[in-house]
Amino acid sequence: QLRVGFYGSTCPNVEPIVSAVIREVAASNQNIAPVLLRLHFHDCFVQGCDGSILIDNGDNAERHAFGHQGVGGFEVIERAKAQVEAMCPGVVSCADIVALAARDAVVLANGPSYEVETGRRDGVISNLSLAENMPDISDSIQILKAKFFDKGLSEKDLVVLSAAHTIGTTACFFMTKRLYNFFPGGGSDPSINPSLLPELMTTCPQNGNVNVRLPIDQGSSDAFDNQILQNIRNGFAVLQSDASLYEDVVTRSVVDSYFGMFSPFLGISFEADFANAMVKMGRINVLTGFQGTIRRVCSAF
Numbered sequence: 001q002l003r004v005g006f007y008g009s010t011c012p013n014v015e016p017i018v019s020a021v022i023r024e025v026a027a028s029n030q031n032i033a034p035v036l037l038r039l040h041f042h043d044c045f046v047q048g049c050d051g052s053i054l055i056d057n058g059d060n061a062e063r064h065a066f067g068h069q070g071v072g073g074f075e076v077i078e079r080a081k082a083q084v085e086a087m088c089p090g091v092v093s094c095a096d097i098v099a100l101a102a103r104d105a106v107v108l109a110n111g112p113s114y115e116v117e118t119g120r121r122d123g124v125i126s127n128l129s130l131a132e133n134m135p136d137i138s139d140s141i142q143i144l145k146a147k148f149f150d151k152g153l154s155e156k157d158l159v160v161l162s163a164a165h166t167i168g169t170t171a172c173f174f175m176t177k178r179l180y181n182f183f184p185g186g187g188s189d190p191s192i193n194p195s196l197l198p199e200l201m202t203t204c205p206q207n208g209n210v211n212v213r214l215p216i217d218q219g220s221s222d223a224f225d226n227q228i229l230q231n232i233r234n235g236f237a238v239l240q241s242d243a244s245l246y247e248d249v250v251t252r253s254v255v256d257s258y259f260g261m262f263s264p265f266l267g268i269s270f271e272a273d274f275a276n277a278m279v280k281m282g283r284i285n286v287l288t289g290f291q292g293t294i295r296r297v298c299s300a301f
């Protein structure tokens with residue numbers, strides 16, 4: 001079973017070691033926090049939180065799947081793993097390092113800290129086709145809900161975890177359909193606020209460079225805050241999947257719950273809910289006990 005402090009006696013310094021590596025990398029790479037947070041999500045949603053996305057064994061490796069487009073941070077995990085191995089060889093799983101790194105990333109962006117359960121084991125399968133069911137930006141809200149339900153996550157988890165988009169950037173690659181080809185005949189998504197649309201079109205012109213990046217949380221992409229939820233309410237969502245959270249009565253009411261007149265008095269806090277949802281996501285289909293293995297190098301079985 002997963003538990004906080006699983007390595008308490010076998011590798012007591014694992015958490016400070018991982019945190020130190022993340023901080024060191026962050027000193028020269030400002031984008032690393034969102035990248036590491038996203039990596040944990042993409043690991044957990046395919047074959048569970050088992051480090052499957054880290055395997056790099058050829059063209060058919062899971063990490064090359066279309067649904068993992070833009071995912072990174074592999075070198076950072078490998079670097080942390082090498083330092084952990086030097087201290088406690090063969091003890092700590094790569095899957096746990098990914099989970100710890102995601103928490104450290106949230107903290108770096110001034111988000112909530114939370115205790116990470118550990119004890120995950122590393123998976124022994126990596127296959128491109130297994131990532132076919134990753135949530136996609138053009139999925140309808142019904143499909144997004146179904147994909148989260150399938151992992152034991154609720155509508156509230158869908159909203160709160162999507163709000164991880166409070167930090168980070170997207171490539172124009174993910175914007176072109178929403179901006180220029182939303183309808184069969186072309187055109188842009190009418191749910192985009194008219195005062196945001198020109199700016200998005202300028203950054204991501206039609207037939208322009210799809211690798212150009214733009215902030216996902218307009219005006220607050222470096223800070224871990226609830227601005228992303230405010231933006232979703234106001235038609236300032238950048239990603240189509242975020243915008244669609246406001247189309248469904250249930251997910252819309254979750255978004256709105258953070259802005260109700262009495263929300264502060266009811267103790268409704270996005271930060272606290274996010275921390276809880278991350279713990280929940282970190283439990284998806286985990287391997288424990290004698291299942292799976294502990295890899296020596298995260299990219300290889």
Ligand code: HEM
Pocket residue numbers: 031033034035037038041069070071135136137138144161162164165167168169170171172174239241
């Ligand atoms: C609901 C389904 C989701 C969809 C369709 C989705 C889609 C995307 C897309 C298309 C990007 C831009 C990637 C790029 O261009 O590099 C992105 C970025 C990001 N996503 Fe999600 N996402 C979803 C849920 C989540 C969840 C649950 C988390 C974490 C808990 C997350 C964390 C992030 C972060 C932090 C970034 C910024 C990455 C960076 O700056 O490099 N996303 N997401």
Ligand SMILES: [Ca+2]
Pocket residue numbers: 042043044045046047048049050051052053
């Ligand atoms: Ca996985």
Ligand SMILES: [Ca+2]
Pocket residue numbers: 165166167217220221222223224225226227228
């Ligand atoms: Ca933000």
